[in-house]
Amino acid sequence: MVAQLVRRAETSGPPLDEVLAEAIYHEQRRLHDDHGKRADADRVFWRDIKHRLGRASDRTQRELLEEVIGHYAGEIVGNFDPKVYGAVTKAGPPALGLLLNAVSPKRLLGGFGSFPSLDDAVILQGDIDHAKKLEQQGTLILVPTHMSNLDSIIIGFAILKMGLPPFIYGAGLNLFSNPMIGYFMHNLGAYTVDRKKTDPLYKDVLKSYCGITLENDYDNIFFPGGTRSRSGAVEGKLKLGLLGAGISAYVENLKRGVPKPKLFIVPATLSYELTLEAETLIDDFLKDVGKSRYIISDDEFSKPKRVFDFLTSLLSLESRIYVTVSKPMDPFGNPVDLEGNSLDPMGRIIDTSRYVVDDHGVPVTDEARDAEYTREVGERVVESFLRDNVIMGTHVTARAVFGLLRKYNPKLPIIRLVRAGGQHEDVELLEVYAAVDKLLAELRALALSKNVRLDPRIERARPEDVVEDGLRHFAIYHTTPAVTRRGDRVFATDRNLLFYYQNRLEGLGVWPEPEMSGALSKDRRTLGGS
Amino acid sequence: MALEIAMIGGGRLAEVMARLLSAAKGDIRVRHWARNPEVREKFGERYPSFSRHDSVQDATKNARIVVLAVPTHALEEVATRYGEVATADQVVLHACRGAGPGFVLPHKVIRGVTCARKIVTLGGPLHGRDLGSGRSLAAAVASRFPQAIDAVRAMTAGTPVKLHPTQDIVGVEVAGAMSNVWALASGMSDALELGDTARGLLLTRGLVEAQRVGLALGADAATFAGIAGLGELIPRKVSSMERHQEAGAELARGKSLAGSILEGVTTAHAAVELSNKRRLKLPLLRAVASTLENPATARAALESVLALDLDDLVLPRPAVR
Numbered sequence: 106m107v108a109q110l111v112r113r114a115e116t117s118g119p120p121l122d123e124v125l126a127e128a129i130y131h132e133q134r135r136l137h138d139d140h141g142k143r144a145d146a147d148r149v150f151w152r153d154i155k156h157r158l159g160r161a162s163d164r165t166q167r168e169l170l171e172e173v174i175g176h177y178a179g180e181i182v183g184n185f186d187p188k189v190y191g192a193v194t195k196a197g198p199p200a201l202g203l204l205l206n207a208v209s210p211k212r213l214l215g216g217f218g219s220f221p222s223l224d225d226a227v228i229l230q231g232d233i234d235h236a237k238k239l240e241q242q243g244t245l246i247l248v249p250t251h252m253s254n255l256d257s258i259i260i261g262f263a264i265l266k267m268g269l270p271p272f273i274y275g276a277g278l279n280l281f282s283n284p285m286i287g288y289f290m291h292n293l294g295a296y297t298v299d300r301k302k303t304d305p306l307y308k309d310v311l312k313s314y315c316g317i318t319l320e321n322d323y324d325n326i327f328f329p330g331g332t333r334s335r336s337g338a339v340e341g342k343l344k345l346g347l348l349g350a351g352i353s354a355y356v357e358n359l360k361r362g363v364p365k366p367k368l369f370i371v372p373a374t375l376s377y378e379l380t381l382e383a384e385t386l387i388d389d390f391l392k393d394v395g396k397s398r399y400i401i402s403d404d405e406f407s408k409p410k411r412v413f414d415f416l417t418s419l420l421s422l423e424s425r426i427y428v429t430v431s432k433p434m435d436p437f438g439n440p441v442d443l444e445g446n447s448l449d450p451m452g453r454i455i456d457t458s459r460y461v462v463d464d465h466g467v468p469v470t471d472e473a474r475d476a477e478y479t480r481e482v483g484e485r486v487v488e489s490f491l492r493d494n495v496i497m498g499t500h501v502t503a504r505a506v507f508g509l510l511r512k513y514n515p516k517l518p519i520i521r522l523v524r525a526g527g528q529h530e531d532v533e534l535l536e537v538y539a540a541v542d543k544l545l546a547e548l549r550a551l552a553l554s555k556n557v558r559l560d561p562r563i564e565r566a567r568p569e570d571v572v573e574d575g576l577r578h579f580a581i582y583h584t585t586p587a588v589t590r591r592g593d594r595v596f597a598t599d600r601n602l603l604f605y606y607q608n609r610l611e612g613l614g615v616w617p618e619p620e621m622s623g624a625l626s627k628d629r630r631t632l633g634g635s
Numbered sequence: 636m637a638l639e640i641a642m643i644g645g646g647r648l649a650e651v652m653a654r655l656l657s658a659a660k661g662d663i664r665v666r667h668w669a670r671n672p673e674v675r676e677k678f679g680e681r682y683p684s685f686s687r688h689d690s691v692q693d694a695t696k697n698a699r700i701v702v703l704a705v706p707t708h709a710l711e712e713v714a715t716r717y718g719e720v721a722t723a724d725q726v727v728l729h730a731c732r733g734a735g736p737g738f739v740l741p742h743k744v745i746r747g748v749t750c751a752r753k754i755v756t757l758g759g760p761l762h763g764r765d766l767g768s769g770r771s772l773a774a775a776v777a778s779r780f781p782q783a784i785d786a787v788r789a790m791t792a793g794t795p796v797k798l799h800p801t802q803d804i805v806g807v808e809v810a811g812a813m814s815n816v817w818a819l820a821s822g823m824s825d826a827l828e829l830g831d832t833a834r835g836l837l838l839t840r841g842l843v844e845a846q847r848v849g850l851a852l853g854a855d856a857a858t859f860a861g862i863a864g865l866g867e868l869i870p871r872k873v874s875s876m877e878r879h880q881e882a883g884a885e886l887a888r889g890k891s892l893a894g895s896i897l898e899g900v901t902t903a904h905a906a907v908e909l910s911n912k913r914r915l916k917l918p919l920l921r922a923v924a925s926t927l928e929n930p931a932t933a934r935a936a937l938e939s940v941l942a943l944d945l946d947d948l949v950l951p952r953p954a955v956r
Contacts, residue, residue, distance in 0.1 A: 437752070449750035451718055459723035460752065464699070466724075477779045478752070619914070 107174045110313055114170060114306075121166040122158065124306060128173055129155050131304035139301070150176060177310040181296050224266075226416075227259060231430035231493060233267050235443060236371045239433050240269055242445030243367035245324040246351050246436075247272060249428075250340055250374050250490050251333045253381045254280060254404075255412075257290065260326060260373070263428040273318050274326035275311070275347075294323075300332070308346070315347055319354035319368060320361075329486060335390035337383065337605035339374070339490045341612060341629030348486070349479035351436035352470075356461050359468040367445050367457075372431040372486045376495035378424040378560075379582050380605070381405050381415045387605035391523060394632050415582055424578065425497070429558060431489035437478045438485040491612050496548055497560040499587075502575025503606035505540035506532060506588050506595055507624070508617040510603075519624050519632050523604045531596040534572075540616065541568040547615040557613055579606075637664045638789055641695040642685070643713055644704035645669030645678060648730055651763030652704040653682050658766060660793020668694035692720040700726045700786055703745070707733030707812075708896045711744050718749035726783040728790075730757040732811040733898030738909035740808045740852070753783035758807035759862040760870050761796065772796045775863040777807035799862050806858030809849040814867055815879045815899030816906065817841035819923050822883020823933050833941055837919060842868055843946050844917045848906060851913050856949045886926055887933040903927060918943055 114124055132151050136144055154169055161169060239245060249260050257276050264272055275298040276290055298311060319325055331344035351368045358366030380386070385404040405411040434440055437460055439447040447455045460478065463469045511519075514527030521527075545568060551557045552564075563571050576595075579586040579602070587602035588595055597603050604624070611625045626633045640663055642652060649669065656665050665685040669675045679687045688694035695701050695717060705713045710731055721727075727749070731741040739747075742754045759775035766772070776798040778784050784800045791798060801807060817838055824834045846859040858864060879899045886892055892900050903924045910917045922936035 439750070449718065449721075450747050451715070451749075453718070453750070455723055455750040457723060462724055471782065473781045480779075481752070 107171055107178060109317075110174050110310060111167060111170050113309075115167070121163070121170055122161070125154065125158050125166065125169055125173065128304045128306050129158070131302070131307075135301050135303065173306065174310055177307050178314065180299070181311060181314055226424065227262060227266075227426045227428060229263055229266055229428050229430070231373075231428075232371075232432050233430050235433055236369075236430055237267060237269060238443050239369045239371075239441065239445055240324065243365045243369055244319055244322050244354070245269075245272070245433075246319070246348075246368060246370045247324070247326045248329045248348065248370060248372050248486055249326065250494075251328040251330045252337075252375055252377055253333060255381055256328070256333075256375055257295065259375060259426055259428060263373070267430075270324065272324045272326045273315075275315075275328075312346060312350060315350045316353050316357070319350060320357050322365070325350075329483070333382070333386055335386045336611075336625060336629065337380065337387060337608040338611045338625055338629040339487075339494050339609065341487060341625075341627070343483040343486060345476070345479045345483050348482055349475055351482075352461065352475045352478055355436055355457075356468050356470045359458055359461065368436050369433045369441060369445065370436060370482060370486065371433045372489035372493070374427075374429045374431065374490050374493040374495070376427040376429070376497065376558075376560075376609075378426075378497045378499050378578055379415070381412065383602055383605050384583065384599075387601045391520070391601065391604075394520065425495075425560065427495040427558075427560070429493040429495060431493045434482065434485055436482060438482040492556055493558055494609065495558045495560055496563070496610065498563055498566075498571045498574035499578050499606050500609040501541055501544050501548070501563065502537070502572050502579075503587055503603050504610045504615070505537050505544055505572075506597060507603050507607040508540055508621075509536055510597060510600075511617055511621055511624070515621075519604075523600045526597070526600060531591075531594045534590065534593045534595055537572055537595050538568040541571050543616050544610075545571065548610075548613075551613060551615070637662045638700070638786070639664050639666065639698045640700045640702060640790060641666045641668070641698035642702040642704055643668050643691060643694065643717065644702075644709075645671055645674030646704075646706065646709075647763070648706060649678070649704035651761075651766065652702055652730065653678065653685070654763060654766040655791060655794055655796065656702075657682055657684070658794040659791055661789055663790060666694045666698060691716050695720055695725070698725060700728055700790055701751075703727060703729045705729075705731075706896070707731040707735065707741060707898045708901065710741055711735070711748060714745045715748040718751075721749045721751050723750050723752070725751060726753045726755060726778075726780075726786045727751045728755045728757060728787055730761075731808075731898070732758075732815055733902045734808075734812045734905045735901065736905055736908070738848075738852075738902075738905040740805060740812070742804050742808060753780045753786075754778060754804065755780075755783050755787050756804050756807050756811070757787075758811040758867070759799070760867045766795070770795065773799060773862060773866070775799050775801060775807050775858075775861070775866075777801045777804040777863075779804060801855075801858060801861070801863070803855040803858045805852050806849050806854030807863040809852060809854055810845055810859060810863040810867065812898065812902045813841065813845035813848060813906070813920075815897070816903045816920060816923055817845075817868065818877060818879030819883035819886065819899045819903065820919055820937070822880035822885075823887040823923070823926065823937060824883075825880065826884035826887035827934050827937065829937065829941070833937070836941060836945065837937065838868055840919045840940065840943075840945060844919055846949060847915055847917065848909065850949070851909070851915055886930050889930045889933075891930055892927055900927060916946075 114121060129151055136148050154173060158169060236245065249256060257280065271294045273294045273296065276295045278297050278299040280290060281297055296314065315325060327347040329343040329348050330340040334340060351370060355366060355368050382405045432440055435447040435457055437457060439455060441447050447457045449455050458468060461468050509532040510522060510527060513529035514522055517527050548557060548559060552559045576588060576590055579588055583602055585599040587599050587606055589598045608625060611623055611629050623633045638661065642649065642665055666688055667678055667685040668688045668691055669678060675687055701717060703710065703713055727745055729741050734740055735744060742756060745751055745754050755776060755778040757774055757776055759773060761772060761774035772795050774796055776784055776787055779802050788798055820837045820841060821834055824837055842859060842864055846856060849859060850856060879897060882892060882897055903920060906917060906920050907924045918940050922940045926933045926936050
């Protein structure tokens with residue numbers, strides 16, 4: 106990979122000294138506010154590079170570039186030890202409980218007999234067999250929604266439970282800060298992604314690493330949302346960089362004439378009844394709506410007790426985490442059959458190699474062309490996410506209460522309604538039931554036409570039971586519940602959380618839409634409403 | 636190596652495309668197919684350099700560009716037929732100026748029944764009757780794939796048509812479709828003798844409404860101030876008469892256009908559907924659609940639109956240099 110990247114830098118783009126100077130600039134700027142052992146070591150590294158670059162000949166510049174790329178690559182790749190993976194996976198699901206315990210070394214030392222079993226809480230559903238079959242035909246790129254730092258673990262567990270081989274996946278550097286979990290994550294195929302690094306060369310190395318692993322038939326996981334959903338909504342717009350690696354790898358496979366050149370994109374939607382980091386995430390969303398946000402490194406995930414409390418309360422309430430595997434597609438967004446054939450909208454088999462050939466029929470990469478294919482794949486993935494989103498009691502209850510608050514404060518912008526509250530902050534319980542009833546009717550119709558999924562427990566439940574269930578869940582985990590019932594009225598006790606959970610229904614067009622516009626923008630990245 | 640082009644269709648649009656391809660100076664080979672054998676025969680006589688084919692499969696085999704030269708109402712059927720034999724590397728060109736039920740744009744229709752991705756739309760003020768006049772002509776050519784635009788430019792090399800490329804396929808298609816509704820309104824206004832000012836006002840409103848529809852569907856605002864929007868409105872609608880204007884005039888005189896397959900008629904109905912769904916403010920479009928339902932209301936419908944305040948066109952910000 107290092108040689109490949111150096112060659113590319115030499116043959117295209119700016120001169121090497123500029124590439125290096127840019128890397129030094131970006132890294133020194135990052136290190137200005139970064140502290141800790143790793144940052145200290147990085148400072149020494151970059152000082153040295155800067156010193157040597159001053160008088161470097163062309164040859165030395167090349168060597169320096171190799172060093173920098175090697176430095177980035179070393180940090181990204183980490184070490185994968187098949188023995189550790191084997192040991193963890195052979196032990197089966199309980200070992201994943203152990204992995205979860207790793208967030209708390211104390212608990213690990215103190216035994217983990219009382220740790221809840223994920224088997225009961227994590228429900229796998231959707232096109233699992235299809236994905237498994239395709240794994241035999243080519244390389245899988247699993248693209249899950251991203252709600253929580255627990256996602257990596259839940260997805261790891263899901264892959265294991267599905268009987269798939271290990272996947273390679275990128276995880277934020279902060280997840281590796283706990284030595285125990287970092288050790289396991291590296292050995293379960295995780296590589297590090299440092300989102301604080303803004304150097305374009307770093308991003309190139311990261312992308313190349315993914316590309317090379319894909320070309321070598323390693324199944325990959327990308328979180329195409331890029332970061333956890335701050336608003337609580339299902340991702341409406343994706344970061345396409347890594348998703349596009351599928352096409353590049355496909356072209357390379359065709360060029361090399363590998364026997365199984367195909368890659369398959371498998372969206373997966375994770376749906377939580379409660380989200381571990383909901384308070385921090387929604388706070389971040391509201392603080393800086395529409396602007397780039399800071400990277401959260403000290404949220405609930407970094408507090409072992411919160412993780413434990415979350416999981417125990419989740420399980421004590423018989424809560425569910427759904428992992429729904431969507432219909433797989435090719436890197437161009439076409440559906441695929443069980444044999445891995447790509448299908449056109451009428452169900453006819455397509456020779457996809459012709460999507461990437463030049464005028465002479467030779468497979469080539471073409472940035473503009475591939476970006477367009479990737480954009481379309483992104484749209485298809487977003488549609489899958491929304492369709493395979495599982496709606497639960499907390500979401501419906503929050504939507505109903507928030508919708509009523511909007512109704513009673515019609516002129517208040519969403520941000521003020523959430524931040525300062527309106528004139529009416531509580532609503533009648535009977536009204537909540539009526540709103541839930543309306544929502545359930547709309548959601549059931551959507552579920553019937555396969556445009557969303559419903560938690561089986563609310564499929565036929567009465568509105569009263571759905572509300573009771575929602576209130577019960579809100580009460581048990583969060584510091585302040587999103588909503589609380591007092592007599593025959595329901596109070597919005599934490600409007601941030603209320604907004605967060607109601608956002609899970611954004612994009613479906615259900616009540617209070619269309620009378621009111623959506624609370625989030627069309628791409629669900631910023632505020633909407635009025 | 637000659638550029639292989641398959642042309643499908645035998646009507647007015649096919650005639651325009653055939654004239655355009657005949658004027659091309661590049662190394663191109665045109666393979667023609669139309670559903671009706673007699674039309675195929677006549678095309679063959681008029682354009683002897685085109686090879687005649689008996690099936691879509693035969694005509695499109697090894698073609699680099701497939702020209703679907705059919706009007707909007709026939710597009711789905713023809714594209715479905717082509718979809719049976721389409722290959723993923725082919726560039727598909729169309730020049731439809733209408734939207735189907737639900738305001739489905741032509742590129743979506745093609746996308747929905749074929750494996751084709753490299754879809755190109757020809758839009759703007761291109762008129763068949765001007766081809767062969769020796770004058771310089773212009774058209775918008777839109778595709779999200781630059782490679783596909785290059786192929787279409789190679790196809791038209793040497794013709795008097797200057798192609799203005801854009802990636803905004805949605806904008807060009809919306810402007811094209813809505814232009815026919817403007818033309819209906821313009822024809823109605825003329826027949827009712829509302830005067831030049833009223834016509835100017837209605838056309839301006841038409842452009843604003845087209846932009847509003849376009850923005851709702853993800854188009855670029857700039858497209859409507861460019862050749863596919865204003866660039867078409869000025870020469871085409873103000874100084875010339877054409878089918879839609881004539882139809883609009885007949886409508887204002889009380890003749891029903893029920894059952895018409897004119898693109899402006901189907902687009903007006905589809906746009907009302909879209910407007911209801913997306914809550915778009917499109918008074919002119921609604922006025923045209925309501926007149927289509929009841930021609931006797933033409934004057935009242937247009938006058939109610941003329942009485943409204945005019946919204947501004949959202950102009951793109953100038954680029955900072």
